[in-house]
Amino acid sequence: MTHLTDLHTEEERREIRRLLLELYHDPHNRPAAERAKQTGILLKQAYAEGAPLRDAFGNSRLLMALRTVCLAASEIGLRGDALTAFVVYAATAPEQGEEMCKTVEKVLGLDTAAALRAILRVKSIESKAETMQTDNFRNLFIAQAGDMRVVLLLIAESVVLMRSIRDTDNTAEQQRVSTEASALFAQLAHKLGLYKLKSELEDLSLKYLEHDAYYLIKDSLNAKKQERDAYIERFMAPIRKMLDEEGLKYHIKGRTKSIHSIWQKMKKQKCGFNGVYDLFAIRIILDAPPKEEKKQCWKVFSLITGQYESNLKRLRDWLTVPKSNGYESLHITVRGPEDKWVEVQIRTERMDEVAEHGLAAHWRYKGVKSSGGTVDSWLADIRSALETGNEGLLADSLTQGTASQQDVYVFSPKGDVYRLPAGATVLDFAYLIHSKIGNRCVGGRVGGRNVPIRQQLECGQTVEILTSATQQPRQEWLNIAVSPHAKSKIRAALKELQAGESAMGREVLERKLRNRKLEWDESLINRLIKKLGYKESALFYKALNDETLDISDVLDTYVELSRHEQGLAERAATRSAEEYQADTELESRAKSSDDVLVIDRNLKGIEFQLAHCCNPVYGDDVFGFVTVSGGIKIHRTNCPNAAALRSRFGYRIVKARWAGKGGGSYPITLRVVGNDDLGIVNNITSIISKEEHIMLRSINIDSNDGLFSGILTVMVDDTTRLEALLKKLRTVRGVKAVSRA
Helix, strand or coil: CHHHHHHCCHHHHHHHHHHHHHHHHCHHHCCCHHHHHHHHHHHHHHHHCCCCCECCCCCEHHHHHHHHHHHHHHHHCCCCHHHHHHHHHCCCCHHHHHHHHHHHHHHCCHHHHHHHHHHHHHHCCCCCHHHHCCHHHHHHHHHHHCEHHHHHHHHHHHHHHHHHCCCCCCHHHHHHHHHHHHHHHHHHHHHCCCHHHHHHHHHHHHHHHCHHHHHHHHHHHHHCHHHHHHHHHHHHHHHHHHHHHCCCCEEEEEEECCHHHHHHHHHHHCCCHHHCCCCEEEEEEECCCHHHHHHHHHHHHHHHHHHCEECHHHCEECCCCCCCCCCCCEEEEEECHHHCEEEEEEEEHHHHHHHHHCCCCHHHHCCCCCCCHHHHHHHHHHHHHHHHCCHHHHHCEHHHCCHHHCCEEEECCCCCEEEECCCCEHHHHHHHHCHHHHHCEEEEEECCEEECCCCECCCCCEEEEEECCCCCCCCCHHHHCCCHHHHHHHHHHHHHHHHHHHHHHHHHHHHHHHHCCCCCCHHHHHHHHHHCCCCCHHHHHHHHHHCCCCHHHHHHHHHHHHHCHHHCCCCCCCCCHHHCCCCHHHHHHHHHCCCCEEECCCECCCCEEECCCCCCCCCCCEEEEECCCCCEEEEECCCCCHHHHHHHCHHHEEEEEECCCCCCCEEEEEEEEEECCCCHHHHHHHHHHHCCCCEEEEEEEEEECCEEEEEEEEEECCHHHHHHHHHHHHCCCCEEEEEEC
């Protein structure tokens, strides 16, 4: 390798020698003498044939590669063939990529060549800054890399590059790599738990992209560090005392937001440094048994909001309904001493473990959408491997494991990235862009050649959709499309086409019935359609319009059904209430049943569900409604839908009443309206938390023009407890109205 230093300055030569000593000091990174010699020969030959020696900033590509592999080895723990591949990449021209890979495969082996191919594949991706910041582009990047070690090396390369471009004159390229570092590599680093590298990337990118903002925040933080630490201790003192008095097991983490995070808040809230609400953030982590987790979290919530004024507009309840990525926590923002706002996050040890090491890593719960199970599982494996030192797992590639199930990411002609399921076709992509484009799709253009609608797509392709004004969706398209989205749009389009044909058939039937002075009975028509063997009314009317069904036979069957007990005796489509007779089996079941509902003629044991439209509670006046599937939905008698159900489907109504002593809890939604006074919401939540057998599940507050409107979901046992709670809430000063939704 020493001959290569002839191409560098004396200072660069000294650093190259130092980095080589540092890298090969670790026995795991020390290749055999013959392998090192072969690598040096490859590099020397490549540079002799005109391989690029320096990058866009004038840095030595070899020196930057050595810095990268040393950083990856020391900070991340990488070693082995991937490091060699990255050094070889430093002397590889893009147009000579495949030729170099073949040479490397012969000289250094398959694994080194595979890693080099992955590096070249990722480096060939070019995108606009806006696209680079999307979740889809990150996943395309990961999918193209294929090898876990390559992703980690490219994160390390980004850190090395950002450190070296402080004084560059190439400001345009500095802006590009800074955007890439912030939008792509910092996000991946945080996802993988490489928090130190992530923070450095974000802060350096802010330093180059927003120079004045960076130094304003940095100077402000440095000036008040001691004051800030003392304040956090003053803030926590009364909270520690309350938690200790309650006998709760806990520990507390206090932190100040990073410079980059503070700047993001300042932009979002359009305020200055002193206007950032949650400049200080506290995490209270409880050691609670599984059954007590939510109860203890809400207990801490009540204690803190009792001590400090809270801003419930900034309440984030991910206890009641966790995020789709599994994240659970309760976030509140309170006004501490000296009128400073502090964010407090309340969670348990289990929830904190999920947030720190599971799918709910910080960059995901900051608002980036879920990106699909395969990529998430892969990233979780990387993080696990880094923590355990499992080099075998790090060496695995997506192509050896989950590639067959992996999503496909393709570019539009404008450079936007779209995600599709594995095996997706041109037709799937057309419907993903817009349903109108999908309906008119006749094919596509991929890589400069025309392809049919059934052509399967591959990661990284640029796809243009070809359309025709005369094209219409066809039934066989359902066998071509792979994505549920495309299939649903195709079905909708086919139904719309059928609707026009079936409308004519319906008009024919209506006219024939009027001619024979027969009344149109919708329920009887439905029975007629089923009796004639049609699963959908549209197909039945289409058959009438096409004259494949004899209208005379249809009318005769209709008359026959109408005369047979006025059309109520035999219903195939929907079971009538009269079908529920108390036979011996049901009676014996009722005797041993613990059901709290008795339906119709003293029947118990019948399958039922509580209707979501009115959420009945034990003690409400209720009735049963027989559904199409034969089950029973229980509604309150004053349900908003009760009148319509009785008038249209009276024959499907059954009596129902509560029996026994009740049991279990029922979700109830309450609407609260009142004056937006200081502390009123705290008073409401305090009343609910003190009630036995009543639990607050969620709360959503909105305020406007001095009034607040709240939607609360509580769990209650029966109407007696509910009425008692409503009376207490109405006595809260400032509350104007409390009603049950």
